[in-house]
Amino acid sequence: MASVGVIVVLAALLTSIVPFLTQAVFDDALFGEGGPDLGLLGWLVAGMCALPILASMLNIAQNWLTSTIGNSAMADLRSELFAHLQKMELAFFTTTKTGAIQSRLANDVAGVRTVLTDTATSILQNTVTVTAAFISMVILSWELTILTLILMPLFVWLQLKVGRRRQQLARRTQESLSEMTAITEESLSVSGILLAKVFNRSKSEAERYRTANLEQTRLQVEQAMTGRLFFATVQTFFAITPAIIYLFAGFIIAGRLPGDPASLTAGTLVAFTTVQARLQMPLLQLMRVSLDVQTSLALFRRIFEYLDLEPAIVDRPSARDVSPADLQGTIEFRDVWFRYPEPRTLTGETAKDRFGDSAGAIDAESTAQEDAWALSDLSFTIEGGQLAAIVGPSGSGKTTATYLVPRFYDVDRGQVLIDGIDVRDISLSSLADCVGMVTQEPYLFHGTIRENIAYAKPGATPEEIVAAATDANIHDRIMSFPDGYDTVTGERGYRLSGGEKQRIAIARVLLKNPRILILDEATSALDNETERLVQEALERATSGRTTLAIAHRLSTIQNADVIFGLVDGRVVEQGTHAELVDDPDGLYGRLYREQFSTRRPAQDAPHPVGAVGFLRADVCL
Incomplete structure (x- = not known):
């Protein structure tokens, strides 16, 4: 980040020099008192060409650094969130939708990608650029600088209002996305698909997803359009500012407005409008970044709501390790x-x-x-x-x-x-x-049989896995599969029978x-x-x-x-x-007699449930 800061400052300073070279081209090299000075013009033009090239090279280095830093920070955030969720107690997961957890881990973290990768650099870069441009404008003409920035307080106030609205929309959008993720996780799992087919609810599940999808679309459109009028107004103002500058400069030169007419040379006006044009984009980017930060605050809150949850089941400070070999198991x-x-x-x-x-x-x-x-x-x-x-x-x-x-x-x-x-x-x-x-x-x-067994002991040897499978009465069945221990079990093991x-x-x-x-x-x-x-x-x-x-x-x-x-x-x-078992009033004896009674249902009863829990069969295959 320190390297990024140095590069940003250097790039901004190099960019700020160009308007002054432009002023020198007009006032000294082309229209100076002694006529055109081609030697000076060559050096000035060479400088105007070299500085943007150098600034572009610095920009490439800056982009590589910011991308590396931002994506690494996002990876850390994802890993920390996942590791923290692994520490949460079972009760947390029994009362929270799996899809909602997945959404915060994937969608919310991905939603702050721009902030993590670009925002800090953008704020620094544009702040330095705006500051340098402002100083340059004041040096060139303080009167025109006041004219250019007169509406900035109004724009800042409007931007804060737009930011608060987008922050609310961002939270609602992510909540809607969580709901869609939850529907997907529930409905498109093997169990969910099976349930929908058994009860003929495929159409209703599709309709439930469509409704959530339409709500997500509406929120996305509303979030995208919020602030568009504001930015259009700001861009329009900056676009017409050069014309207003020329108009006011004319009034100053004509003596109709206070100011120093001698300072408003052709080179000064060209340089000033050049700086003003350079000021437009960084200011707009700062406003957009500010809105992005306010929008991302909603996502950061959702992420840190999980990170700030303290696990209910934790080690006591005095907790000690025990070994299975050292326990009797009482x-x-x-x-x-x-x-x-x-x-x-x-x-x-x-x-x-x-x-x-x-x-x-x-x-x-x-x-x-x-x-x-x-x-x-x-x-x-x-x-x-x-x-x-x-x-x-x-x-x-x-x-x-x-x-x-x-x-x-x-x-x-x-x-x-x-x-x-x-x-x-x-x-x-x-x-x-x-x-x-x-x-x-x-x-x-979803993995191989070997991977599923070895989950208990990642470093287990093939011999240990086979020995465990043999003791579990499953080795021969595994070897009957074409791929043996490399057989893929499928989602939740649905390719295997219950006994397997x-x-x-x-x-x-x-x-x-x-x-x-x-x-x-x-x-x-x-x-x-x-x-x-x-x-x-x-x-x-x-x-x-x-x-x-x-x-x-x-x-x-x-x-x-x-x-x-x-x-x-x-x-x-x-x-x-x-x-x-023989206690007539005992719980176990009663349960045992209910399960092992030999009483059969009457033949003329309409498929009654017997004491052992079976229906009378009209045919057995």
């Missing part, structure tokens, strides 16, 4: 109370800005649940190496409890401990190394080799044969590890060392399968 919930935090709003953001038309319902739900605890005085212990299962009705807090172990959320009261250490006293990085998770719907990114995705997810967690494993209904959506393969893989995965499993299919947890029954965020019973 998990203890001690008097835990927890409720989900209210969605965080950004500066100047309303609920409707974030949630759209559903804001009212969300506000009502937040109010209704303000005093509702997801977990209430929850206490239990899982010894190191045990397989523990949590069962209970939907909404009882099973998944919520597992989210507290890796600190996706923090407890409101009580403690979650691993080997007697409060998880808040363990660094987030090392805690993540100690805890692995397999969810009901595993996430696979689940086993790849298990291979991934096996490669990670955590001390504690959380299974969140990992087999609930699989057929019997696939479930058997996944269950075998899970038995290998849980061997020698502390495992916390959530299961709706009770057949998968009958061998658990301990089973906890949860209702409304509280443990209502615990024990082994043998201890709980």
